[in-house]
Amino acid sequence: GNSVTQMEGPVTLSEEAFLTxxxxxxxxxxxxxxxxxxxxxxxxxxLLKATKADDKGSNKGFEATYRKETTSFHLEKGSVQVSxxxxxxxxxxxxxxxxxxxxxxxxxxxxx
Amino acid sequence: xxxxxQTPKYLVTQMGNDKSIKCEQNLGHDTMYWYKQDSxxxxxxxxxxxxxxxxxxxxxxxxxxxxxxxxxxxxxHINSLELGxxxxxxxxxxxxxxNQPQHFGDGxxxxxx
Numbered sequence: 408g409n410s411v412t413q414m415e416g417p418v419t420l421s422e423e424a425f426l427t428x429x430x431x432x433x434x435x436x437x438x439x440x441x442x443x444x445x446x447x448x449x450x451x452x453x454l455l456k457a458t459k460a461d462d463k464g465s466n467k468g469f470e471a472t473y474r475k476e477t478t479s480f481h482l483e484k485g486s487v488q489v490s491x492x493x494x495x496x497x498x499x500x501x502x503x504x505x506x507x508x509x510x511x512x513x514x515x516x517x518x519x
Numbered sequence: 520x521x522x523x524x525q526t527p528k529y530l531v532t533q534m535g536n537d538k539s540i541k542c543e544q545n546l547g548h549d550t551m552y553w554y555k556q557d558s559x560x561x562x563x564x565x566x567x568x569x570x571x572x573x574x575x576x577x578x579x580x581x582x583x584x585x586x587x588x589x590x591x592x593x594x595x596h597i598n599s600l601e602l603g604x605x606x607x608x609x610x611x612x613x614x615x616x617x618n619q620p621q622h623f624g625d626g627x628x629x630x631x632x
Contacts, residue, residue, distance in 0.1 A: 439618040450523070450609055450623035451562075458618040494560055500617040505550055506575050507621060509562040 409434040413497045413510035420487055420517050428482040428513045430471075430497035438499040440464075440473055440480040441507070445494045454482075454495070487517045522546050525610045525624040532600060533632050539596045540627045542610030550574075551593035552611040552621065553585060562609070568593055569615055597629075605631045 413430040420426060432438065439458045443451040455464030460475035469484045480497060497510040525542045532538055544551065552575075553565040567575035568587040582598045597604060607628050611621040 441620065443623075445560075448625075450625045451611075452623070453620040456618075456620055496562065504575070505552075505567060505613060505615065505617050505619070505621075506564050507552075507554075507562075508564075512560045512562075514560075 409438065409499060409501050409508045411497050411499055411508055411510035413495075413513055415511070415513070416494075417514040417516060420515070422489055422517055422519050423486045424517075426482070426484040426487045426491075426515070428495055428497075428515070430480045430482065430510060432478050432480065432497075432499050434478075434499055434501055436501065437475075438501050440471070441498045441500075442469070442471055442480070442482050443496045443498060443509075445496065445512070447493070451496065487515070489517045489519055491515060492517045523610055523612055523622050523624040525608075525627050527627060528625065529628050529630075531630045531632065534600055534602060536600050537596070537598045538600060538629070539594055540608055540610075540629075542593045542595070542624060544591055544610075544612040544622070546612055546622060548612040548614055548622070549590050550613050550615045551587065551590070552613075553593065553595050554609040554611060554623075556607040556609060556626070558606070566593075566595075600629075600631050602631050605629055 441456045442454040455466045457464040457473035523544045550569045566585045571587045607626045610624040613621040
């Protein structure tokens with residue numbers, strides 16, 4: 408079945424540090440890939456998405472590129488802020504189904 | 520302008536009780552979902568409805584019964600609550616297509632005593 412593996416947290420960084428959260432997936436065909444963010448006490452918000460190979464999703468300084476050859480969708484940000492502290496989820500949907508399959512989430516804490 | 524709203528935000532109850540969680544979306548979406556997030560933050564889909572019809576039903580105990588009176592509402596009724604049902608339950612909605620993002624409510628934290 409489809410699955411998503413993302414790096415275990417927690418991740419702790421200083422403000423303005425570079426962020427990478429690794430995400431790899433297992434799926435047949437061409438899934439759509441997503442990063443969602445969950446701030447404390449809130450629901451999930453879409454951060455970015457990519458729906459075909461080599462697409463780059465970007466939002467709020469975050470980027471992720473859909474790499475079919477390595478089945479990866481790593482999240483990056485060049486300079487993190489304290490306000491980026493949250494739990495980040497990598498997820499996929501498989502064509503023909505709207506079921507979101509999530510990774511286990513990575514908690515990011517950014518210290519001033 | 521709340522897009523996906525669910526009530527209540529917190530629910531504390533005794534084992535064996537029956538409870539309901541309500542969800543409403545004003546985005547005009549035709550598909551709605553229930554997800555369960557456990558204490559380790561792991562998220563798993565439970566149900567999905569499209570235009571009031573059940574389209575996804577994961578291996579959830581039949582004590583859980585979703586009901587969709589119209590495409591803007593999806594409620595979750597839980598019978599005979601057990602300790603293991605303690606979790607945060609999220610409602611979400613989207614357009615019907617796998618490349619469409621889902622919009623989530625703020626969650627209902629269910630605690631079973």
